[in-house]
Amino acid sequence: MSDRAYKRSWKNLLLNKQYQLRFTLFLVGVAALLMGLLGWWAIKVAQEATTVAKSAIRAKQCNPDAVAVAPSPGAAVAAPPVVAPPPVAPAAGGPAGPDPTTPPAVAGGVGDAPVAPADPTAGTEEPHRHVVIEQSSMTMVTPPPVAPAPVSAGQSACEQQIVSDLAAADARFRHIILVLVISGVVLVIGLTLMGIKMTHRVAGPLHKVGLYLAKLERGHYDKVYDLRKGDQLVEFYEHFKHAHAGVVALEREDVAQLRAALAAAEASPAASRPEVAAAITALRETLARKEASLVG
Amino acid sequence: MSVDPSKPTERGVPAAVVVTDGKVPGDVPPRGDSGKRPSSRRDRRLANYLLDKRLQLRYVLLVTIVSAIIAATLGYLIYDLEHGASDKLRAGLAELAGTDASLVEYGDEFAADIAGRDRALVFQMIAIGLGITVILSGYLVAMTHKVAGPLYKVGIYLEQMAEGRLGPTTPLRKGDMLQDFYVQFQEAHGAVRARLHADTEAMATLVEAWTVELGSPDAAARAALAAHVEARRRALA
Numbered sequence: 001m002s003d004r005a006y007k008r009s010w011k012n013l014l015l016n017k018q019y020q021l022r023f024t025l026f027l028v029g030v031a032a033l034l035m036g037l038l039g040w041w042a043i044k045v046a047q048e049a050t051t052v053a054k055s056a057i058r059a060k061q062c063n064p065d066a067v068a069v070a071p072s073p074g075a076a077v078a079a080p081p082v083v084a085p086p087p088v089a090p091a092a093g094g095p096a097g098p099d100p101t102t103p104p105a106v107a108g109g110v111g112d113a114p115v116a117p118a119d120p121t122a123g124t125e126e127p128h129r130h131v132v133i134e135q136s137s138m139t140m141v142t143p144p145p146v147a148p149a150p151v152s153a154g155q156s157a158c159e160q161q162i163v164s165d166l167a168a169a170d171a172r173f174r175h176i177i178l179v180l181v182i183s184g185v186v187l188v189i190g191l192t193l194m195g196i197k198m199t200h201r202v203a204g205p206l207h208k209v210g211l212y213l214a215k216l217e218r219g220h221y222d223k224v225y226d227l228r229k230g231d232q233l234v235e236f237y238e239h240f241k242h243a244h245a246g247v248v249a250l251e252r253e254d255v256a257q258l259r260a261a262l263a264a265a266e267a268s269p270a271a272s273r274p275e276v277a278a279a280i281t282a283l284r285e286t287l288a289r290k291e292a293s294l295v296g
Numbered sequence: 297m298s299v300d301p302s303k304p305t306e307r308g309v310p311a312a313v314v315v316t317d318g319k320v321p322g323d324v325p326p327r328g329d330s331g332k333r334p335s336s337r338r339d340r341r342l343a344n345y346l347l348d349k350r351l352q353l354r355y356v357l358l359v360t361i362v363s364a365i366i367a368a369t370l371g372y373l374i375y376d377l378e379h380g381a382s383d384k385l386r387a388g389l390a391e392l393a394g395t396d397a398s399l400v401e402y403g404d405e406f407a408a409d410i411a412g413r414d415r416a417l418v419f420q421m422i423a424i425g426l427g428i429t430v431i432l433s434g435y436l437v438a439m440t441h442k443v444a445g446p447l448y449k450v451g452i453y454l455e456q457m458a459e460g461r462l463g464p465t466t467p468l469r470k471g472d473m474l475q476d477f478y479v480q481f482q483e484a485h486g487a488v489r490a491r492l493h494a495d496t497e498a499m500a501t502l503v504e505a506w507t508v509e510l511g512s513p514d515a516a517a518r519a520a521l522a523a524h525v526e527a528r529r530r531a532l533a
Contacts, residue, residue, distance in 0.1 A: 019443065019473055023355065026439065030432065031362055038370035045374050049381035056384045176373070191362065198358070202351065202443075206477050213484035219491060232351060236447055236454075243457035247488055250460050250531070254495060257524045261502065264517030270506050279502035286495050 013196050016203035024195030031191050032184070039180045050173040057165040062158035205233040209240050219293045221248045251290050258287040345441050347448040352440035356433050363428055371421040378417055382410040446474040450481050461531050462489040489532060496528040 014020055205227055215222055224241050227234060262283055270276045346352055386407045393399035446468050453465060465485055468478050503522045508514040 016474075016477070018476070022473070023439075027359055027362070030359060031366060034363055034366045034428070035370070038367060038374070042370050042374045042377065045377045045381075049377040049384075052381040052384050056388050059388060176377075180370075187366070198354075206474070210477060210480050213480050217484040217487040219487075232354075233447070235350075236348075236451055239451045239454040239458070243454035246458035246460050247462075250492060250528075253524070254492075254499075254528075257521060258499070261499070261517055261521040264514050265502060265506055268506070268508070268514040270508065270514070273505070275505040276502070279498070279505045282498050283502055286498055290495070 013200050014203075015200065015207040020196055020199040020203055023199050024192060027195045028188055028191045032188055035180075035184045035187060039184060042180060043177060046173055046176045050169050053169045054166055057162055057169065060158070060162055062155045062162070201230060201232045204228065205231050205237050209237065212240070212244065216244070216247065219289070221251065221293055248294065251294055255287060255290050255294065258283055258290070262287065345437050347441065347444040351447075352437060352444055355440050356436045359432055359436055360429055363432055364425065367421070367425045367428065371425065375414070375417060375421070379414055382414055385410060442471060442473045445469065446472050446478050450478065453481070453485060457485070457488075462492065463533060464489075492528065493532050496525055496532065499528075500525045 208227070212222070212224055221244070224244050227237050231237075262280060265271055265276065265280055268276075271280060386403070389403040389406055390400075393403045449468065456463065462485065465482050467482075468475060472478075499521060503518060503525055506514070506518050506521075508518050
């Protein structure tokens with residue numbers, strides 16, 4: 001393959017692995033280190049900011065409206081309002097409700113034995129089973145579960161807003177991490193490709209000079225072609241071209257001198273002497289080699 | 297009289313190497329008079345590090361710009377997050393304070409403290425950015441010098457070759473890059489030099505064997521060849 005046919009291609013991007021990879025790895029390493037350290041700092045700050053934001057959201061107070069409505073299922077599931085349950089009381093209109101005239105209902109007690117009054121804060125703890133014993137008939141009745149206190153529409157919306165704000169704060173934190181990770185990966189890949197491509201513009205001319213040097217070593221003085229567009233080391237390559245031309249000029253001078261000297265020596269009576277004849281024969285071979293090396 | 301350290305003396309012992317200005321003779325080949333010479337010792341040191349400004353500064357600028365972009369983007373993100381959190385804290389405290397004078401005063405102090413921390417963060421990031429830039433630039437100049445150095449040295453030999461001079465070459469310094477390329481150059485340079493040397497000696501053999509009488513027609517041709525041999529010997533010395 002001639003030097004002129006050599007074109008940029010992804011296959012031969014790594015012409016000088018040691019030089020190219022060293023610079024590319026340095027570039028990528030610096031970028032990755034910066035990205036890692038600053039990214040870790042950014043994540044730490046984002047975590048703190050999220051904590052502050054969530055605290056501020058939780059600190060919001062929802063004021064109930066006057067209009068009482070049934071609680072929405074979403075709000076009840078996501079953020080159950082803390083409602084102090086009333087003491088165990090007869091259910092209004094219940095079919096088996098205790099008679100108001102009867103003595104206070106007892107929990108877990110039978111007959112006239114003294115019993116402790118129902119705990120008014122029982123609703124906030126583990127739910128207890130309450131039974132009412134009707135003394136007249138000695139039947140045990142289980143009252144229906146205590147209904148939660150009515151929640152206003154405004155309060156429900158406010159609670160929903162709080163829940164969604166908390167979720168948004170978490171999502172924003174996750175989004176920051178995701179963006180940082182993706183940016184880091186893209187940066188590393190992009191810089192690797194850019195580094196290899198950039199160093200290739202230095203390694204390319206060196207590779208080309210190396211090919212010409214190998215020819216010089218073998219004694220072939222081919223024509224030196226220009227670099228490709230975009231290559232670096234243009235000045236260095238010009239130096240090489242001048243050096244190559246300088247060596248070719250030396251060879252041409254030798255050829256001219258040898259031609260003249262050999263012509264004169266062969267025509268001279270001294271040519272009959274064996275040492276002169278041997279020297280002439282050796283120089284004829286030298287001249288032939290030099291002439292051959294300059295062809296092309 | 298200058299002595300070529302690469303050539304052994306008559307007794308077969310290599311000649312003594314004289315170290316001048318911290319350099320072994322031939323470490324960096326002498327440049328022609330056309331080359332720019334630094335004016336002072338300090339300039340010379342700086343010039344020695346920036347041998348190929350275009351090549352070296354390109355890398356320095358690339359790495360510095362990439363680092364600056366990363367630092368600026370993430371720095372802004374950090375500042376934005378920190379500032380946003382500070383605003384939320386200030387707002388929360390103001391809401392909590394309401395009309396309570398003592399709490400309002402405390403809130404003002406707290407806000408001033410937070411603002412101070414935010415400013416300190418900005419200065420901290422600017423200082424880190426500048427520090428990174430200076431350290432990276434210095435390191436990269438030194439790193440690229442290990443590439444520019446061999447290219448500079450080869451460039452000087454190439455200049456000499458262009459002038460028809462093919463003297464001996466010396467190896468690169470320890471730690472220099474492009475060692476493979478330099479060895480390739482040395483081999484080619486050595487091969488050309490050896491070939492020209494052998495050809496010169498073959499011509500010298502003819503000159504010695506070809507004895508002519510003064511005034512004979514061959515005398516001019518022999519004299520021309522002898523002069524050529526001398527010139528070539530000087531070029532290869």
